[in-house]
Amino acid sequence: MVPQGYVCTKTHEWARLDAASGIVTVGITDYAVEQLGDIVYLELPAAGKAIQQEKVFGVIESVKAAVELYAPLDGQVVESNKAIADQLDVLAADPYNAGWMLKVKPAGANSLSGLMSPQEYQAYLESDEAKKH
C-alpha cells in the first residue's frame, strides 16, 4: 500500500510534496517494483534537467525488459538519487523512502493535482485498466 501523503500516476510513479521546501520527491510504487522483478539498471536525468508531466524522464530495466519512467509533474530536477544506481535492491526494500529517484522543483502551483491518492491508486490497481500500464 502506498503511504498517506503520496500521490500516484497510472504508470506507477509516486510523488510527494514537501510543504516546507516546496520540493517534490518522485519514485515508483511497490507494485511497479514487484511487476518488474529483478531490477538491473536505472537511468535517471541529471540535476538541472527539465521534466514534463506524462513524458519520459528515465528508464528502468529488469532482466526481462526495459521500461520507461513517466514524470508525474512539470518541473526541474534538483537532485537525482545516484546512490541507488549501485544498490538497486533498495528499490524493492524501501521504494517510498530510500528508493526515491528524483527531487524536483515544480514548474507551478498545484503541480500534482489530478494524480491519485493511495486509496484511488489501490482501486485502480484492482481494476483491469492497470494491467495496460
Added chain:
Amino acid sequence: MSDISRTVLYGRHVAGGAKMVDFAGWEMPIQYPRGIVAEHLATRRAAGLFDVSHMGRIVFAGRGATAFLQRVLTNNAAELALGQAQYTVIPNAAGGAIDDAFLYRFEEGRYLLVVNASNRLADLAHFRANLTGQVEMLDQTDELAMISLQGPASQEMLSAILDQPALPAPARNSLGIGKVHGAKVLIARTGYTGEPLCFELMIASQQAGMLWDMLAARGAAPVGLGARDTLRLEAGLPLYGHELGIDRDGKEIPILAIAPARFAVSFAPAKGDFIGREALLRQHAVLERIGKGDYSDLSALPRRVMPLAVLDRLPARAGCDILAPDGRSVGYVTSGTVAPYWKFEGQGPSARPGEQSALRPVALGLVESSLKAGDKLQVQVRQQFCPAVVGPNLSAKSPPYARPVLCQI
C-alpha cells in the same frame, strides 16, 4: 483452438507462487517467487527444474520413417545410433529454418522429435504436406510430459530417485530408459542451459507430477521461462524467432548463420537429397571459404550469429543496432539481456564459485560474416553507444559461467 493450453504441471506452478504468462498459446511460469536471477544462479550452482511440456513431441514410426526424416531434417538421421540424440533443423527450400529441433532415438523402430511450442502446428502441417507412405506421425505432446533438470548437482539428484541408479553413458546427447516408482522415464543428456551435466526427462503425463515433486524434494529449484532464456543466452544458444527464422528486415536467416547448425547439417551421400540442400550447400561453401581466409563472396551467408560481450552495465536488447568502430552498421542484436554469475574464488583448476554474484549483459547478434572473435564493436542502446567485443563460440564442455572472463577483454 483459441483456448490457452496448460501443461500437466500447471497446478504445481500456481501452488509454487509462479507468475504465469501466455507463451506460444501455453500458460507457463515466467518466474517463481525467488525471481529470475536467483533461479539462474541456483541452476549454475546446483540444479534447476524446468517444465518444458509445452514443447512439441512428435513420434515417427514405420518403415519409411528414416527416409522421411532424412528429407525434412538437415541432420543425418541414419547416422543416429540407438540411444543417441542429435540437434537438427527443419529446413525450407530457401535454406532458412521452419524450426529447430532435437531428434531422439530411445527405442528401435521409432524416432521422437522435440520442436518449439510456437512452431508445433506449422511443423506438423509441413510434415503432413511432405508425408510419404509407410510413415506414421503421431503428436504425443499431451500424452508425454517433459521435465528438464540442469546443473552440476543434477546427476546426483536423478540417480537418487531412479529405481535403479543406471544413467545414460556420460556423454552429451546419450539416452537411456529408467524407472521412477515403477513409471518409465525416458532420460536424455540434453538441455538448453549449456550445463555440462544436464538431463531432459520424458514421462507419461499422469506421472509427471510425481517426478517433479521427487526432484524438487531433492533440492532442484523450479525455474521459469525467464531464467530459461537468460541461461540459454549466457550459453550462446539460439532461439527460434530470434537467431533463426525471419530477421529484423523480414528476410530469411540462413540456417548456417548459427554456429550449432554446423553440426546439424549433413551432406553425407547416405543422406541423399533433402529440402533446402542446394541453398545449404551454398551457405556451407561460404563457411569453407571463410575458414581459408577468403572473404571475397559472402552472398549466400552475409551475416552470422555471434556472441557479444557488452562491456557496459547497460543491457543491449533484441533490435539494438551494432556498429563498427567507425560507425558503420554491421548488424543488430537478436537476443540480449542481463545474466547473473557467481564470482569465482581461487585460481586455475581449484577455482570455484564463491558466495558473491554479479550481473553483466550478454547478447547474441546477427553481424557481418567477416567479423571474428575479438573484433571490437559498439552497440547502440537508446542514445548511448556501448563498447562490445565479439566473443568466441562457447564449447559445450566448458560451463557458461566461465563467461564473466569475457568482460575483461
